[in-house]
Amino acid sequence: MLLHLRQEYHSDALDIKNMEADPVSQFHNWFQDALRANVKEPNAMTLSTATLDGRPSARVVLLKDYSAEGFSFFTNYTSKKGGLIDQNPQVALTFLWLDLHRQVRIEGLAERLPSAANEAYFQSRPRGSQIGAWASPQSTVLDGRTWLEGKVEALEQQYEGQDKLPLPPFWGGYLVKPTLFEFWQGQPSRLHDRFQYTPGEAAGWLIERLAP
Numbered sequence: 001m002l003l004h005l006r007q008e009y010h011s012d013a014l015d016i017k018n019m020e021a022d023p024v025s026q027f028h029n030w031f032q033d034a035l036r037a038n039v040k041e042p043n044a045m046t047l048s049t050a051t052l053d054g055r056p057s058a059r060v061v062l063l064k065d066y067s068a069e070g071f072s073f074f075t076n077y078t079s080k081k082g083g084l085i086d087q088n089p090q091v092a093l094t095f096l097w098l099d100l101h102r103q104v105r106i107e108g109l110a111e112r113l114p115s116a117a118n119e120a121y122f123q124s125r126p127r128g129s130q131i132g133a134w135a136s137p138q139s140t141v142l143d144g145r146t147w148l149e150g151k152v153e154a155l156e157q158q159y160e161g162q163d164k165l166p167l168p169p170f171w172g173g174y175l176v177k178p179t180l181f182e183f184w185q186g187q188p189s190r191l192h193d194r195f196q197y198t199p200g201e202a203a204g205w206l207i208e209r210l211a212p
Contacts, residue, residue, distance in 0.1 A: 027104060075171070116171060122171065194212055
């Protein structure tokens, strides 16, 4: 059964003359296309990390901002992914927009965002999400959900009447500074279009077509 599962892609061809010189601008164009197409969770991305000895780990997180500086997301710094990034800041991000037959891969170095940026974003979140961040010792083993619900209840009482909770010292964001981009456009017969951006001379980017 699995051997016969396949999807044939019929998308417009992707040509280098239509690619932006700057990969962040190219990403922006594609992200706006995903928004216009009402792709579900267009900012969902697979964050891949690795230990120093090369053991990989991956999970889906949400992109919260992007600019020429990099791509940012937020998490619990004491979580598994936080611990792995502390060990090895080299990470990869993958966006898959199947409705558009597109994928974007980004490789780069992750660094922590400043506390002021963390606090501003944290306090902009729904109150329930703020409570949840305080309550959850992310990635640790729990005996059951009852403990977590009790923690939430205690925090609800502690911060009753407050819409903006203080920033947890263990919670914040990362900025991924890209060193490589790849834009993938599905094509018939698996002859997909792939373009890679790597740092070039004079602070520019080298764009190359890759074999599918």
